Amino acid sequence: MEAFETDTHTPPHVCVEMSGNHQGRLESALQFVDAAHQAGADSLKVQVYRPDTITMDSDREDFRVTTSENDWASYKTLYKLYEKAHTPWEWIGPIFEHAKSLGLTVFASPFDPTAIDFLEELDCPAYKIASPEIVDIGLIRHAARTGKPVIMSTGLADRSDLDLAVEVLRETDTRFMILKCVSAYPTPIDAVNLSTIPWLAETYGCPAGFSDHTLGPEAGYAATALGARMIEKHFKLPGDDVSVDAAFSMSLDELADFKTGLARIHSAVGAPTLEIPEISRTSLSGKRSLYVIKPIAKGDTFTSDNLRSIRPAHGLAPRYLDDVLGKRASRDIAAGERMSLDLVEKS
Incomplete structure (x- = not known):
């Protein structure tokens, strides 16, 4: 994936996150792939888990959804939420096949080692470790052993978590990228602290980017100005107001304009010089x-x-x-x- 190149002369790679925005229908998921491709997405990412590989079916207090940021609490428990949000594994093959037929790069966030084994059969080109999983060293190590590049989000990681995850990846000389992320859905614009992006790149000697959960394009533009090499953002089909992540997702009919804005901001940043143009x-x-x-x-x-x-x-x-x-x-x-x-x- 070109997003792993350190060449800053190109605009950031735009990764379209489908997440649970498929309305529970394979047909909608494939329409999502078409719309992402037509709008100019650089890559498409899906999430690969089952409710019982990401949590357990329990209504004990620990497993109840209590967030007030969105309507996830209506699902009562983590299990019910992920039961609604997950992409059935039997859909992943058709989604990969369709994206590849269009020339659209497609990869995935696996949430347990069995998902990685499954994705290896589909020749998944890279793996994204989600913010809550960054402490799962066994999962990171399993992904690293595939030899594929790994992307990690920082949303729930403190410095020691991130240091350890990077140490594990370096054991196998795995190429990696770190995305600044805030695990709030949606994220208030004043909470993103995008100045962390160049710090991540310098501190860990890797490409850095932004996993964007804010509403609107502005944070993505600012991240681009700060050197982000990838912008990952949740998208939805136009008019979708029923999918579990729709409330904080950008519509795919806004993607082309979003990419144009990112390219213009990147062009404006240029390179340090006092030469008179x-x-x-x-x-x-x-x-x-x-x-x-x-x-x-x-x-x-x-x-x-x-x-x-x-x-x-x-x-x-x-x-x-x-x-x-x-x-x-x-x-x-x-x-x-x-x-x-x-x-x-x-x-």
Whole structure:
């Protein structure tokens, strides 16, 4: 995946997360793939788990959903939520096959080792470790042993969690990327702390990006300006208001404009330079330089009354003004002449 390249001359890779936004129908999932491809997604990601591989069927307090951020609490327990949200494993093959037929890169978030084994049979090109699973060292190690690149989100990781996960990946020289993430759905714009992105890249010596759970495009744009190499964002089919993650997902009919905005922001960031761009060269005459503003006779003294820094830029640079003031003119000079050192009488 080109997202793992450190070449910052290209806009960030946009990964479209399907998550549970398939309305419980394979037909909708395949329509999602079509819409993502048509809108210009760089890759599509699916989540591969079963309710009993991600949690257990229990209504004990520990397993109850109590969030007030969205309507997940209506499912009462984690098991019921994931039962509704999961993508049936028998759909994963058709989704992969359809995406590949369109030339769309497709990969997955596995939530337990059996999911990785299943995805290996589909030649999954990379694995994404979700924020809650970043502490599951066995899962990370299992993914690393495939030899595929690994992407990790930081949403629920503290520094020690992330250090350990990176250490495990480096045991097998696994290529990896870290995505800044906040595990709140949706994430308030003032909680994303995107300045972490360049810190992640520098600290861990890897590409860094942003797993975006905010509403709207703005955080993605800011992440791009800070060097994000991947923007992962939840999307939904246009008009979908029933899927479990629809409330905090961007509509796929907004993806093309989102990508255009990311590309424009990336283009604006450019590279550190003080070189004057070609497009500005026609404005160089607007710079200031030294001009004689009153007639000066040969032998007269240059003063602030007859020599000034003004536009345009064809005369001597203003930095030499103090060197010239008090010196004598080598010849008669008309008002409006460009100042030059040969107009100064040699001492």
